[in-house]
Amino acid sequence: NFMLTQPHSVSESPGKTVTISCTRSSGSIANNYVQWYQQRPGSSPTTVIYKDNQRPSGVPDRFSGSIDSSSNSASLTISGLKTEDEADYYCQSYYLNIHVFGTGTKVTVL
């Protein structure tokens, strides 16, 4: 099995941009799609990015996803930060029918 490691927390001011990394410990990040979920306190997770860089309907284009094979990592970028973006974010991928979530990143909007 593999692990997905994320920074514990990031913080930035409203209107700024934050990028959250998700590093895969073994196996290529490019071999399996990566999803990103947002979880606000007391709520169930919701998808903000699926299949590496696809946005579900209703998710603003301030959210974008990418893959970097050189660092074996995925990234979630949130631009034009809003107070409503303050939440926990998790990456997720899979291999051979085993799914793995990242360690989670708390985004604080100062």
Add this chain to the structure above:
Amino acid sequence: EVQLVDSGGGLVQPGGSLRLSCAASGFTFSSWMHWVRQAPGKGLVWVSRINSDGSSTSYADSVRGRFTISRDNAKNTLYLQMNSVREEDTAVYYCAREYGENFDFWGQGTLVTVSS
């Protein structure tokens, strides 16, 4: 409207058993389904997955041999049978629908507390 309603959580003693349910509505219940858990103040952890007709399942190492995922497509319901529970199984358990490798809908979660 797609809805997943989790139920069956509660207080259980170490070594005991519990069965969780997830009632689905608003879609054709032929999707692959998953259970995901979250210990208090901790991150999301994938638990188990079942395919559309129940013929194929997979489990996280931490629950394999103790938990069993199943489904009743006639009742549009997903289950998780939890046996030989441990204190470290204490968590909110969510069911989730998989669509194109994405967990696109989640239940509201049901809390399982393992304690003597």
